[in-house]
Amino acid sequence: MIEISNLHASVDDREILRGIDLRIGAGEVHAVMGPNGSGKSTLANVIAGRPGYTVTAGQVLYRGRDLLELEPEERAREGVFLAFQYPVEIPGVNNLYFLKAAVNAIRKHRGEAELDALDFMERVQARAGLVKMDEAFLKRPVNEGFSGGEKKRNEILQMAVLEPTFAVLDETDSGLDIDALKVVADGVNALRNPERAFLVITHYQRLLDYIVPDVVHVLVDGRIVESGGPELALALEERGYGAFGRHGGASRRAGA
Amino acid sequence: MSTPLSATPLAGSWAGTLAALLGELPQALRFDHHRHDALARFEALGLPGRRDEAWRFTDLSELKARSFVRAAGDRPIDADLLVDLDTPHCLSFVNGHFAAWLSRHGSLPAGVFVGSLREAAEEHPEMLAGALGRVPGLEGHALAALNGALFEDGACIYVPRGVELPGPVHLRFIGVGDDVLAQPRVLVVLEDGARAAVVEDYLGHGRYWHNAVTEIRIGAGAALEHVAVQQEAAAAWHLGALRASQGRDSRLVLRRCAAGARFGRSDIAIDLAGPGAACEIDGLALVGDAQTLASHLLLHHAVPHGSSRQHFKGVLQGRGRHVFDGLIRVAEGALQTDAQQQSRNLLLSKAALATTVPRLEIYNDDVKCSHGATVGYLDEDAVFYLRTRGIGEADARRLLVRAFAGEFIEAVPYADLRERLERRLATYLGEGVA
């Protein structure tokens, strides 16, 4: 599904990703854990195509195609989805209208007819039920005034409606209460199937009790320093990142 | 400092133009005294130049470089100019002259008058004599004075005490031709407790100059909703002045959308003369490349318990220029005044320029006044967010501008006008955002 090899990326001439190798097959769920500032969101943003991130080396293949040459909207239309760590508030744009524009942009790309209002509503209502989101949120401006947890739920709603092939969830569990955490996990698990893949970025082993990953990766200082099964997440919970030179940002440079 | 009159010669002299006009006007519309007075004021003030404080940010030099003639009204009108509104009352003016063939009259409650000023002069000469030119404000405004001296016709809406005029009155001011000056005049008089709604449309084809004045008197407890849509031809000049005086507990809502003209400016003076009067002004300017649109307001709170709200938004493209200059003046005796002003600008280009001049002159302590101004570019994080959901970049930008401007459009109470404004916005965005 996705093959990342030797990916180097910088922001403002500062190298953040320093050689990432990651292969996620169809049907798999991979988790990425790692200390603050290690580059997890940077990886997510590079996959989504955020302007300002420069890939200096390496490549990302998505279903055999060079993902990095596509515009962000083209990636989305091809089935790539990013649930943001910090979802953006968009005053004046109604959540439902936004979802409809997104669904139809993707359908158009696939050569499908636009959904009519009724079909669209049915689909959204069903998915909103899945993520236990009150329909009142659909009528509000996108994320405006939403609580932290509500924003995350809204990300999962969008994912459920857009039905991506490859979804990256950037700390979607952060700031969620236990019930919301289960909702997010249910949302992901409901979409899980042999044709889809997920990359779940998290700080907490707890999420992985609900979304059981096939592989757990540890990202430190822009590199994947260890990969393993779900038990790796448990081990990290015990020993922290110290063993990987957690504060290596400074020492790396000092020793370089 | 003023520019000498000779910098802008009309055909013949201004005084000669007035003399000729007086010979043609019906007796009740002559107002010889007023007109001579206004002309004297205009001549003393001259066309404003950049050294006039109130014209510091707007430049009439292109206008001054041309000469204009009085416009004829018997001109053919292209169908695209006949914008419609779903209402039985519609008065049209071509180059400032009443166009009966483009107008229609609905049935009116007893005592209500809706018609041209010339018709009003026949039917209601006393009302006209008591009201026209009597609303205070904009005394130092040279172009309002020019209109006062030389207006030839316009619209008159009179609603007697306690009566509600059903349906908005649609006024279409159509300019056609090059180098013509049209000076329409609007008079709206609502007696105590009366209610009415008016929509003024300004549009046209050519390099004409609309110099319009609207005068509004609202009695105690009366309510007026007044919408103005300025979508003049791209080569035209639009100068509009509006002055209103409000009685006790009256309510005035102004909604103003400016999108057309190479240079468009409106000067608005509201006199909240009766206690408890409330005024709300909503503005939206869609400024294109190399275009200047300006709004200058004076909200004068003369007596206690008045409230006023000004919400102005501007969207700017290319080298567009938007000026919002709002003065809230609260008199010593105007206790418990509640006045708010907000100006927000969205720049779609680095070369665009938005100027906001909020001014408060408050002469007592028992008031609630606030003003705020923002100028910013589109939120690039929001653009990216939309793009990651499959929405193309140009569409994402359009969606965000639409979100910014939508508040104004959605508040317009007429579905067909809302649609027209949406289309205008779409056209505007089609040209500029990508």
Ligand SMILES: Nc1ncnc2c1ncn2[C@@H]1O[C@H](COP(=O)(O)OP(=O)(O)OP(=O)(O)O)[C@@H](O)[C@H]1O
């Ligand atoms: N747009 C940006 N401008 C400047 N620095 C950036 C930018 N994006 C990321 N960085 C820097 O890159 C480094 C990695 O950031 P990133 O957000 O990828 O970390 P993270 O692993 O997601 O951390 P967290 O767990 O706190 O979310 C940080 O030092 C961060 O400050």
Ligand SMILES: [Mg+2]
């Ligand atoms: Mg992060």
